[in-house]
Amino acid sequence: MNYIHSIGKYFNMLRSVFARPERLKIYYTRTLTEIETIGLNSIGIVAILSVFMGAVISLQTASNMDSPFLPKYTIGYITRSSTILEFSPTIISLILAGKVGSNIASEIGTMKVTEQIDALEIMGVNSLSFLVLPKVIAAVFFFPFLIIISMGLSILGGYFALMSANLASHDEYIYGIRAFFEMGDIYYALTKTAFFAFIIVTVSSFFGYFTKGGALDVGKSSTQAVVWSSICILLMNFVLTQLLLF
Amino acid sequence: MIQIKNINKSFGDLHVLKDFSADFQRGKVNLIIGQSGSGKSVMTKCIVGLMEVDNGSILYEGEDFSVMSNKERKEIRKEIGMLFQGSALFDSLTVEENVMFPLKMFTNMSKKEMLDRVNFCLDRVNLSGRNKLFPSECSGGMQKRIAIARAIAMKPKYLFCDEPNSGLDPSTSIVVDNLIKEITYEYDMTTIVITHDMNSVIEIGDNILFLYKGMNWWTGTKEEIIKTDNQEINDFVYASQFMKNLKEKLKQEF
Ligand SMILES: Nc1ncnc2c1ncn2[C@@H]1O[C@H](COP(=O)(O)OP(=O)(O)OP(=O)(O)O)[C@@H](O)[C@H]1O
Numbered sequence: 001m002n003y004i005h006s007i008g009k010y011f012n013m014l015r016s017v018f019a020r021p022e023r024l025k026i027y028y029t030r031t032l033t034e035i036e037t038i039g040l041n042s043i044g045i046v047a048i049l050s051v052f053m054g055a056v057i058s059l060q061t062a063s064n065m066d067s068p069f070l071p072k073y074t075i076g077y078i079t080r081s082s083t084i085l086e087f088s089p090t091i092i093s094l095i096l097a098g099k100v101g102s103n104i105a106s107e108i109g110t111m112k113v114t115e116q117i118d119a120l121e122i123m124g125v126n127s128l129s130f131l132v133l134p135k136v137i138a139a140v141f142f143f144p145f146l147i148i149i150s151m152g153l154s155i156l157g158g159y160f161a162l163m164s165a166n167l168a169s170h171d172e173y174i175y176g177i178r179a180f181f182e183m184g185d186i187y188y189a190l191t192k193t194a195f196f197a198f199i200i201v202t203v204s205s206f207f208g209y210f211t212k213g214g215a216l217d218v219g220k221s222s223t224q225a226v227v228w229s230s231i232c233i234l235l236m237n238f239v240l241t242q243l244l245l246f
Numbered sequence: 247m248i249q250i251k252n253i254n255k256s257f258g259d260l261h262v263l264k265d266f267s268a269d270f271q272r273g274k275v276n277l278i279i280g281q282s283g284s285g286k287s288v289m290t291k292c293i294v295g296l297m298e299v300d301n302g303s304i305l306y307e308g309e310d311f312s313v314m315s316n317k318e319r320k321e322i323r324k325e326i327g328m329l330f331q332g333s334a335l336f337d338s339l340t341v342e343e344n345v346m347f348p349l350k351m352f353t354n355m356s357k358k359e360m361l362d363r364v365n366f367c368l369d370r371v372n373l374s375g376r377n378k379l380f381p382s383e384c385s386g387g388m389q390k391r392i393a394i395a396r397a398i399a400m401k402p403k404y405l406f407c408d409e410p411n412s413g414l415d416p417s418t419s420i421v422v423d424n425l426i427k428e429i430t431y432e433y434d435m436t437t438i439v440i441t442h443d444m445n446s447v448i449e450i451g452d453n454i455l456f457l458y459k460g461m462n463w464w465t466g467t468k469e470e471i472i473k474t475d476n477q478e479i480n481d482f483v484y485a486s487q488f489m490k491n492l493k494e495k496l497k498q499e500f
């Protein structure tokens with residue numbers, strides 16, 4: 001019953017978020033700022049994670065290929081497909097749910113408990129749209145770029161791992177990377193990412209916005225934001241994979 | 247002029263406002279006093295619509311606020327300036343940006359006009375030249391004054407101040423009180439001030455309302471509060487021996 005109530009509240013919130021903005025110019029500058037805080041500032045962590053993720057995937061694949069009948073380029077092929085289809089969009093989105101989600105929930109939650117949101121409302125500003133919409137736009141447009149970076153770096157990480165361990169040759173890996181490539185896979189991954197970005201921002205904003213109490217409750221909201229955006233990402237991933245791949 | 251008619255507000259079992267009615271007049275400083283936790287903040291939040299009342303009506307110049315659509319409410323809110331108990335400054339913005347915020351959001355002023363207005367408002371609260379500080383770099387009293395500057399930036403028709411001088415030293419407190427009084431007369435605003443400061447009560451209270459047990463227990467002017475024999479008021483306002491003596495003195499004067 002409580003969950004149903006929250007889900008209703010969430011969709012009600014979305015309606016306010018997408019209300020017509022009061023001042024386009026202010027929204028525009030806010031969106032640019034948000035691209036910096038939730039997008040550009042995440043490049044570092046995404047890069048580090050992706051390189052190591054790719055390295056481990058390729059090593060795991062190589063170590064599991066005992067059969068002499070399997071060509072070496074399979075390592076490259078598997079590294080590429082698993083990275084593009086699943087690891088980059090989903091795992092990186094989960095990481096971003098942790099980093100960006102907690103950031104958003106605590107920012108909005110703090111504004112809530114210190115009455116800054118009331119101050120916005122009193123001025124006649126639609127606080128939900130003002131605070132959340134720029135974040136949604138920034139994330140939905142920028143996360144796909146992060147994921148593209150992640151895909152590239154993962155594959156690169158796989159390359160370095162294999163080369164340094166001498167498990168495949170340069171040509172074999174590159175051949176595998178290019179084998180049976182379909183552009184559709186990338187579109188599929190980026191579509192998923194855009195959905196995940198939307199989930200991360202709106203779910204985290206939801207928990208931040210409806211924080212009640214004080215600093216301690218802001219901490220709780222931020223934890224809940226991460227937990228629930230992760231759960232929603234996994235559910236959404238399942239649904240989208242069903243819809244888009246079959 | 248704001249009229250409140252029989253509003254009720256409860257949180258679960260806690261009945262904070264009981265059939266509360268009041269008139270707040272234009273061009274006057276309307277003071278609200280009452281014990282901590284008696285519902286003063288809740289009442290102001292109900293008046294401006296940050297909290298919904300359970301029943302009763304709130305009239306702005308005769309128009310019922312409680313039945314208005316969101317759009318109509320927004321129009322009224324643009325004429326409201328509010329100072330929150332905890333200042334509620336935007337902590338990601340500088341002092342200047344805080345005061346400029348409503349201007350940017352709702353007016354078509356040029357950058358220069360906005361800056362002039364900001365400097366004028368900051369000057370009124372004795373904070374000129376502090377434009378580039380962040381709220382976290384300001385003292386509590388400064389934050390209060392910045393919040394007042396922000397509240398008056400748009401020349402509001404209605405001004406709500408929740409404890410404008412708590413946490414201020416006596417002399418700054420008087421500056422703030424006088425500021426509120428002056429702008430109220432100057433812009434012919436309907437001003438509602440919640441206060442614990444008995445100095446303000448005597449200095450600026452054109453109309454004083456004593457909130458007790460969720461009701462409008464007593465209303466009167468500053469002269470009347472000195473003369474009143476109302477037991478609850480006397481227990482509240484003239485709690486200390488010093489205030490009791492003061493009251494006797496003042497009584498003789500008036
Ligand atoms: N959001 C809320 N949910 C539940 N109870 C609340 C809420 N806000 C206020 N209350 C309760 O309403 C009562 C009145 O609170 P209010 O903040 O109006 O007091 P106040 O008169 O402003 O006190 P103070 O002078 O200390 O600021 C308190 O008992 C408080 O616990």
Ligand SMILES: [Mg+2]
Nearest residue numbers: 286287331408
């Ligand atoms: Mg209060």
